Amino acid sequence: MNGIFSSSLGKKLIMSITGLFLMIFLLVHLTVNLMLLFGDGKLFNFAANFMATNQLIEVVEPVLAIGFIVHIIYASIITLLNQRTRPMGYIQTSSNGVTSWASKNMYILGGAIFIFLVIHLINFFWKIKFGEVATLSYDNGLTQMADTYSLVSGLFITYWWYDLIYIAGALLLGFHLSHGFWSAFQTLGWNNKIWIKRLEIIAYIYAIIIAIGFTIIPLYFLILK
Numbered sequence: 001m002n003g004i005f006s007s008s009l010g011k012k013l014i015m016s017i018t019g020l021f022l023m024i025f026l027l028v029h030l031t032v033n034l035m036l037l038f039g040d041g042k043l044f045n046f047a048a049n050f051m052a053t054n055q056l057i058e059v060v061e062p063v064l065a066i067g068f069i070v071h072i073i074y075a076s077i078i079t080l081l082n083q084r085t086r087p088m089g090y091i092q093t094s095s096n097g098v099t100s101w102a103s104k105n106m107y108i109l110g111g112a113i114f115i116f117l118v119i120h121l122i123n124f125f126w127k128i129k130f131g132e133v134a135t136l137s138y139d140n141g142l143t144q145m146a147d148t149y150s151l152v153s154g155l156f157i158t159y160w161w162y163d164l165i166y167i168a169g170a171l172l173l174g175f176h177l178s179h180g181f182w183s184a185f186q187t188l189g190w191n192n193k194i195w196i197k198r199l200e201i202i203a204y205i206y207a208i209i210i211a212i213g214f215t216i217i218p219l220y221f222l223i224l225k
């Protein structure tokens, strides 16, 4: 069992599995966040409140944190080991033999996303968890919840530079995922010629959805609110 975690393939497997798990989280997170764009905030507040109080999510949250930490630690180990053995580092070529800019810069992209994530968690997660957010009641006072909509919209409307930081974060994430998605499947063994091509296309579609989806939100508040 120890061998799995220390072998070269084992490390890549762990990167792939944690990466795929984080990709599923991103789709769910984006779906909830896109509700910011509809209505007066009630829809988003209900969805955010459901996510914050749901018991299943309470279990998933620590798993998510561990997923991020393991992904980052193994990325660091693989990059360090590769730099020692090969000056070019860890690269998987695409179906046409070309190495993309993203594939050559996965660790730098990941590092920048990590910095974005720390800023992001301080902005929202920390404030919600430690009760710095006003509560609001709906349905004639029957339902009380944190006013997450005002927290998010307030940040994006008041500070234009946060809009830019979030747009940069979304674009970096898009580049990181454009390589990470199909590379993860390739590591997991889906590496025949037909599937590599298909996965590349799916990876680009997924990366574009994530990048555009997360970009639209700060842009909406910057331009329209």
Ligand code: HEM
Pocket (backbone or CB within 6 Å): 029, 033, 048, 051, 052, 064, 113, 117, 120, 124, 125, 128, 129, 148, 152, 166, 169, 170, 173, 214, 215, 217, 218
């Ligand atoms: C427009 C962009 C985004 C908005 C408006 C947004 C909003 C939020 C909010 C309100 C929370 C706190 C949820 C709670 O604790 O109840 C949160 C948490 C979190 N966000 Fe984001 N987010 C955005 C982009 C991202 C991106 C790009 C990533 C990944 C790199 C990300 C990763 C996380 C993580 C890991 C958490 C903590 C886990 C959780 O509470 O679900 N977010 N986000």
